Amino acid sequence: KAGVTQTPRYLIKTRGQQVTLSCSPISGHRSVSWYQQTPGQGLQFLFEYFSETQRNKGNFPGRFSGRQFSNSRSEMNVSTLELGDSALYLCASSLKGGWQPQHFGDGTRLSIL
């Protein structure tokens, strides 16, 4: 069974640009969560999608958005990139979210120049 797949693995952008990251969950998993990891702030929860609806949201500005498609694949978008957005972005999937173990992807490392 394939694991959680995130693309691309590495990305370099400049300030002011926007970026879209993709996450394909494990087959059958309907919950996808996104996290940001930086050296200064550590891991932080961005949002969770379940059945194409955002179910939970962390404390991030509106520049961070996401969506989930009918096949449970999810995308995360960051607009007007700032230097501080440089981070490892991780997604995780689970069957239903909530009281379920999560399976993490290897992440997308985003660098802002």
Add this chain to the structure above:
Amino acid sequence: KNEVEQSPQNLTAQEGEFITINCSYSVGISALHWLQQHPGGGIVSLFMLSSGKKKHGRLIATINIQEKHSSLHITASHPRDSAVYICAVSPWGNDMRFGAGTRLTVKP
């Protein structure tokens, strides 16, 4: 003050030693998670628990809900256990709050 505090921040052990990593939290939770992150970033979920104790191989996780405290134990540590161990709590659903992590190095 962080909602999730881990100790120690760094830990170096000799192969074969018994290791304990502690996690204290200050919010009500539905679940507590222990995660393992190897260099390169990949994260593996080791345990998810809301009460008592769980064991998987050489790893044991315990939680005391009344004291808001959890411990991760590694018995007979091995160099391949070297990684960052992260405690996270879920007040609700997948809104996880993370500790800063404990960097474990096991020397042969």
